[in-house]
Amino acid sequence: MKKLFILKTFQNILFYMFLIGFIIGVLYGVHTLNNKLWYYSIIPFLPVLYIIVKGMYKNVPYFINDFKLIDFKQ
Secondary structure, three states: OHHHHHOHHHHHHHHHHHHHHHHHHHHHHHHHHHOOOOHHHOHHHHHHHHHHHHHHHHHHHHHHHHHHHOOOOO
16 A cells, blocks of 8 residues: 555545545535535536546546556565
């Protein structure tokens, strides 16, 4: 696991996964507090979702190549 955290691509993917979790948590909080989730409450998150998808699309192929190079033998 230590070898994975050294990879810059893995660090980027973790950051984007954190952002996805944050957005889901905020939308769930809005849904819980108001007992309904309006469509216009999702609109402010669309640019952030675009950035997340763009970043994941860019980093995942590099991460797969880096992951293949890691030797997990102890």
